Amino acid sequence: MERAIAHMDLDTFFVSCERLKNSGLEKQPVIIGGGDRGVVASCSYEARYFGVRSAMPIKMALRLCPEAKVIKGDMEYYSNMSHLVTEVIQEKVPVLEKASIDEFYLDLSGMDKFFGCFQWTNEIVDAVTKNTGLPISFALSTNKTVSKIGTGESKPTGRLEVKEANIQNFLNPLSIKKIPMVGPETFNLFSRLGVKTIKTLSEMPVDVLNQLVGKNGTVLWKKSHGIDETPVIPYSERKSISTEDTFAQDTIDILKIRSILSGMVEKLAYQLRQEKWLTSTVSVKIRYSNFDTEIKQCRIPYTSADHTLLKYVLELFKKVYTRRMRIRLIGVRFTGLVHGLHQMDLFEDTEEMISLYQTMDHIKNRFGSLSVGRASGFLK
Structure with a gap:
C-alpha cells in the first residue's frame, strides 16, 4: 500500500x-519579538520582503524595515491557539504527529479507499480555518520529507500534492537547503563543491557523501531521492520527562528544597533543549x-527556558506545600511535550540571555551536564 503523508504548517503562526x-495588521509588515534588545520570534511575509528573518536582532530588523509594527507577543495565547488547532485536526485523522507548536504530520495511508486523501486533507484544512480563523498550508506525498518540502514550496495558504511518480522532478531544481536536515554548515560545505541543487546532490555516490558528512551521508542521499521511511509518531500529551529526589532525612528546610527544585529544573530544561522538546x-x-x-x-506557554520553568515550579511548590x-x-x-526549537521566550529575552543559554549548553555538551549551572541549584 502506498503511503499518504500530509504535512501541515500554520502560516506565520504568531503573526x-x-x-x-x-x-x-493585515497586509502590514509585522514583527513579533521582545523589545529593542530582543530578537525576532516571527515576522509577516511583508516584513520578510525586506530581508527580516526569525532570530534576527530587533534593531537590525527595524533597520531593514523601519515601517514594521513590533509586537511583544503572547506565548500563552499562541499556545492556546495551537491546542485548538490540534484538537480540530485530531478529531479527523487516524494518526497525527504534532511536530511543533505550528506544524503537523498526518498519516492518511489507506484512506483513498474511502475519501481520497487529497480531498480529505483539503477538508481538514478548511475545518482548521473555519474553527480558528488561522491560515494553514499543506502538502501531500508519500513521506514526511517530500511533504514538508512541498509545504514550504506551496506557502502561503498553499495546497499541493506531489505524487510518487513526480517526486524526483519536483525535488531536482530545488536548493539543497530545502532538505530539512541540511543546515548552514552543510549547505556551505556542499556549495564549495558546486553542489547547490537536489538534482546534483542526488547524482553523488553514497560513499562520497559518507566521506563528507559521515553516517548522515546515506540519509542525505535517500532524501535527495525522495526516500524517507520515518513513521508518523502519534501525538500524545502523555509524553513527559521528570525527576524526583527522596531525602536521606525528611526535611522542612525550604531554602534547601528551593535549591533542589532549581537544580531539577535546570537539568530537565537542558534535556528538553538537547532533545528539541518544548513543554506546555x-x-x-x-x-x-x-x-x-x-x-x-x-x-x-510552550517553552524550554530554565528561568521561565523555574518561576512556575516555585509557584506550584508554594501552592502544594500546605502543611x-x-x-x-x-x-x-x-508534560504536554511537542518537538520544536527552543522558543527562549523570544518576546522577553534579550540577545544576551539567548547567548548565555547557548554558551551554557555548549559547555554542558562538552564537559557534562553538571559542569555549569545556577548558583541556586548548588546550595544543597
Whole structure:
C-alpha cells in the first residue's frame, strides 16, 4: 500500500494570531519579538520582503524595515491557539504527529479507499480555518520529507500534492537547503563543491557523501531521492520527562528544597533543549513524612527556558506545600511535550540571555551536564 503523508504548517503562526485580534495588521509588515534588545520570534511575509528573518536582532530588523509594527507577543495565547488547532485536526485523522507548536504530520495511508486523501486533507484544512480563523498550508506525498518540502514550496495558504511518480522532478531544481536536515554548515560545505541543487546532490555516490558528512551521508542521499521511511509518531500529551529526589532525612528546610527544585529544573530544561522538546504543562510533587503525596500542575506557554520553568515550579511548590510537616520526597515533571526549537521566550529575552543559554549548553555538551549551572541549584 502506498503511503499518504500530509504535512501541515500554520502560516506565520504568531503573526496570524495577532491579526485575529487586530485586523488593522493585515497586509502590514509585522514583527513579533521582545523589545529593542530582543530578537525576532516571527515576522509577516511583508516584513520578510525586506530581508527580516526569525532570530534576527530587533534593531537590525527595524533597520531593514523601519515601517514594521513590533509586537511583544503572547506565548500563552499562541499556545492556546495551537491546542485548538490540534484538537480540530485530531478529531479527523487516524494518526497525527504534532511536530511543533505550528506544524503537523498526518498519516492518511489507506484512506483513498474511502475519501481520497487529497480531498480529505483539503477538508481538514478548511475545518482548521473555519474553527480558528488561522491560515494553514499543506502538502501531500508519500513521506514526511517530500511533504514538508512541498509545504514550504506551496506557502502561503498553499495546497499541493506531489505524487510518487513526480517526486524526483519536483525535488531536482530545488536548493539543497530545502532538505530539512541540511543546515548552514552543510549547505556551505556542499556549495564549495558546486553542489547547490537536489538534482546534483542526488547524482553523488553514497560513499562520497559518507566521506563528507559521515553516517548522515546515506540519509542525505535517500532524501535527495525522495526516500524517507520515518513513521508518523502519534501525538500524545502523555509524553513527559521528570525527576524526583527522596531525602536521606525528611526535611522542612525550604531554602534547601528551593535549591533542589532549581537544580531539577535546570537539568530537565537542558534535556528538553538537547532533545528539541518544548513543554506546555509543569507538575510539582511532594511526599510528606507520613507518606501523604500531593501534586499540583499548571498549563504554561510552550517553552524550554530554565528561568521561565523555574518561576512556575516555585509557584506550584508554594501552592502544594500546605502543611507544616517534614517533606520526604520532591519531584518535577514536564508534560504536554511537542518537538520544536527552543522558543527562549523570544518576546522577553534579550540577545544576551539567548547567548548565555547557548554558551551554557555548549559547555554542558562538552564537559557534562553538571559542569555549569545556577548558583541556586548548588546550595544543597
